[in-house]
Amino acid sequence: MTGGIVTRAAHAKVNAFLRVLGRREDGYHELESLVIPLDLTDSLTIRPARELRVDVRGATELVDAVNAGGMNLALVAALALAEECDPVAGAVIEISKRIPVAAGLGGGSADAAAALHALNEFWGCGIEAGALTAIAERVGSDVPSLLAGGPVVMRGRGEWVHDALVPTTSWAVKSLDFPTRSPDAYRWWDEDGAVTGPDPAALYASAESGSLATLGPALFNDLEGPVSRRHPEVADTKAAFLEAGALGALMSGSGPAVAALARTPQDAERLAAAVPGAFVAAGLARMG
């Protein structure tokens, strides 16, 4: 089916909990996390081309930040897929960027996941879900969870994903104006004495049943302490959201973005208005 134009939304994510179980022999960390896609998206458009390349558009600071991050993860994904499917032509992957970069909101991984889906269709590869997840895993630890198209519990290094039946949620999110690199956040966790959060079974049950008042105070991220110690703005932002009446708040992923859980979309608007620079995002239930 090479030839047509394929478009796809790449959804940002928030981690409602992120539990670091330990450092592995290979340097990665064993994780457990509830990953919820947000209605905040980048847009991908795939167009026919002889070569394979990525073209990033959007606000200058976003485009510059993406380009400063080395090889685009969507291109890494495209190359990994091309190895499996041997397409006869290339593609231009146009990414219209809105998701803050290196914020813990999974923007680069979401672009990579969307590129895998879109190119699988564009090149007519016909690679099924399990095999696509295996390719996603090679591209980056967060990519399998963002390929899933709905809330998931992720385990292992990120490669083990299981659908989570979480209803729609309302969040206010603030992306701080400095990036955090995942290797640093995990190294700080090692250096600071490796605290592992509680068994998330009760948190997960609250999330599934939509018991927001129980879910809010239970949200946690084991990387938050180590990152906040080096970047107090993270703790300050969390405190500002809680002061404004959030049910709970936590740093997302390896940070530094902070997400606050609200009772309703209107409450999320109120929280975002109370914390300068914050915006509203809906946590999505399974799509399609």
Ligand code: C5P
């Ligand atoms: O897989 P990815 O390339 O996204 O990982 C980036 C870095 O984040 C890894 O090199 C590692 O330092 C850290 N990481 C980790 N444990 C994970 C995921 C990422 O230590 N489960």
